[in-house]
Amino acid sequence: MKTYRIAVIPGDGIGKEVVPAAMEVLDKAAQLDGRFQFEWTTFLWGCDYYLETGKMMPDDGIEILKGYDQIFLGAVGMPSLVPDHVSLWGLLIKIRRDMKQSINVRPAKLLQGLPSPLRNPNGFDFVVVRENSEGEYAESGGRIHSGQDEVAIQNAIFTRKGTERAMRYAFDMAKTRRQHVTSATKSNGLTYSMPFWDEVFAEVGRDYEDIGQVSNHIDALAAFLVMKPENFDVIVASNLFGDILTDLGGAIMGSIGIAPAANLNIEREYPSMFEPVHGSAPDIAGKGIANPLGQIWTGKMMLDFLGYPELGAKILDAMEATLAQGVKTGDLGGEATLRQVTDAILQQLQ
Numbered sequence: 001m002k003t004y005r006i007a008v009i010p011g012d013g014i015g016k017e018v019v020p021a022a023m024e025v026l027d028k029a030a031q032l033d034g035r036f037q038f039e040w041t042t043f044l045w046g047c048d049y050y051l052e053t054g055k056m057m058p059d060d061g062i063e064i065l066k067g068y069d070q071i072f073l074g075a076v077g078m079p080s081l082v083p084d085h086v087s088l089w090g091l092l093i094k095i096r097r098d099m100k101q102s103i104n105v106r107p108a109k110l111l112q113g114l115p116s117p118l119r120n121p122n123g124f125d126f127v128v129v130r131e132n133s134e135g136e137y138a139e140s141g142g143r144i145h146s147g148q149d150e151v152a153i154q155n156a157i158f159t160r161k162g163t164e165r166a167m168r169y170a171f172d173m174a175k176t177r178r179q180h181v182t183s184a185t186k187s188n189g190l191t192y193s194m195p196f197w198d199e200v201f202a203e204v205g206r207d208y209e210d211i212g213q214v215s216n217h218i219d220a221l222a223a224f225l226v227m228k229p230e231n232f233d234v235i236v237a238s239n240l241f242g243d244i245l246t247d248l249g250g251a252i253m254g255s256i257g258i259a260p261a262a263n264l265n266i267e268r269e270y271p272s273m274f275e276p277v278h279g280s281a282p283d284i285a286g287k288g289i290a291n292p293l294g295q296i297w298t299g300k301m302m303l304d305f306l307g308y309p310e311l312g313a314k315i316l317d318a319m320e321a322t323l324a325q326g327v328k329t330g331d332l333g334g335e336a337t338l339r340q341v342t343d344a345i346l347q348q349l350q
C-alpha cells in the first residue's frame with residue numbers, strides 16, 4: 001500500500017480545530033479507498049511557538065518540510081499578540097516562497113444544499129488562479145523618517161516569468177473546464193504593473209486561440225462576481241487581487257469558512273501546501289464552532305493533486321449531502337458544532 005507522508009501545521013486559532021477534523025475525513029477516505037494511507041507528522045509552529053522562541057518556525061523548518069510529500073496547513077495569525085506581517089511572513093508566506101508554490105488555486109461554486117446569499121447565483125462555478133510568488137506581496141520598500149515626515153514605500157514586483165506562468169496555468173486549466181479565462185487588471189490606475197500584466201495576457205492568449213479571453217478591471221470584476229457570477233470560468237489574478245476575490249468567492253458560496261485553496265509547486269520539485277482561504281478566526285477560536293468545510297474541501301484538493309480525483313469527488317458529495325441534511329455551523333446559519341458537521345460527513349462517506 002502506498003503511504004503519503006504529510007507535514008501538518010495546524011497553526012493558530014481555528015486552524016487547530018479544523019485541521020484535525022479534516023485529517024479524520026481524509027483518513028476515512030483513504031481507508032475506504034484501500035490503495036493508500038496517510039502518515040501525518042504534526043508541527044506545532046505558529047504564534048505560540050513565536051511567543052516562546054521569537055521565531056514562527058525553527059531555522060531548519062523549510063529543510064524539514066522538504067522531506068515530506070505535501071503540507072497540510074490550517075491558518076496563521078494571532079493579531080492581538082503578534083503583528084500579522086511578522087506571523088504570516090515568518091511561516092505561511094515563507095513556505096509559499098521558499099517552496100516555490102507559485103500558483104494558488106481557489107475554486108468557488110454554488111454547492112447543493114447551501115443557499116447562496118446572492119439572489120441570482122445561477123449555478124456559478126469558477127476557479128481563481130492567484131499568482132502566489134510576487135506581485136503586491138513583495139518585501140521591497142521601506143519606512144523612513146518619523147512623525148509628519150514619515151514615509152512608507154511598498155513596491156509591487158511583477159516579473160515576466162511569474163506573470164506568464166500564472167497565465168499559462170490559467171489557460172491550461174480553462175482547456176479542462178469551460179474554455180474561458182478572465183484576467184483581473186487595473187491598468188487604468190496602476191501605470192506600470194498592470195499594462196505589463198495586460199500585455200503578457202494578450203501574448204500568452206495568442207497561444208490559446210480556442211479559449212475565450214477577456215480582461216476586466218478588478219473593481220468591475222468584483223461587482224460582476226456579485227451580479228453575474230455564472231459568467232466566469234477561470235479568473236487569473238495577481239497576488240493581492242486574487243486574495244480579495246477569493247474571500248468574495250467564499251462569501252457568495254455562503255461563508256469564507258468553506259472556501260478551499262491549494263498552493264502549488266507546479267514543477268513538483270518541492271511539496272505543495274494545502275490550506276483554506278480563511279484565516280485563524282480569533283473571534284470564534286477555541287469554541288468548537290468553526291466550520292471545517294473549507295479545510296475538508298482543501299483536503300479534497302490534496303487528493304486531486306495526489307491523483308485520486310474520484311475519491312476527492314466523494315468528499316465533496318459528502319459535504320453537499322451534509323449541507324442538504326441541514327447540518328451546518330453558525331456561519332452558515334445553522335447550529336451544529338464542528339464535531340457534529342465532521343461526524344455527519346464521516347457518516348455520509350461511509
Ligand SMILES: NC(=O)C1=CN([C@@H]2O[C@H](COP(=O)(O)OP(=O)(O)OC[C@H]3O[C@@H](n4cnc5c(N)ncnc54)[C@H](O)[C@@H]3O)[C@@H](O)[C@H]2O)C=CC1
Pocket residue numbers: 014018074075076077078079084088092256257258275276277278279280281282283284289290291292294329331
Ligand atoms: N491563510 C492564512 O493563514 C490567513 C491568515 N489570516 C490571519 O488570520 C487572522 C484573522 O484574520 P481575519 O481578517 O479576521 O480573517 P478570518 O478569515 O480569520 O476571519 C474573518 C471572519 O470569518 C469568520 N470565519 C473564518 N473562517 C471561518 C470558519 N472556518 N468557520 C466559521 N467562521 C469563519 C471569522 O470568524 C471572522 O468573523 C489574522 O491574523 C490574519 O492575518 C487571514 C487570512 C488568511
Ligand SMILES: CC(=O)C(=O)O
Pocket residue numbers: 088243277
Ligand atoms: C494572507 C491571506 O489572506 C491569504 O493568503 O489568503
Ligand SMILES: [K+]
Pocket residue numbers: 073074075076275276277278279
Ligand atoms: K488558511
Ligand SMILES: [Mn+2]
Pocket residue numbers: 243244247277
Ligand atoms: Mn486571504
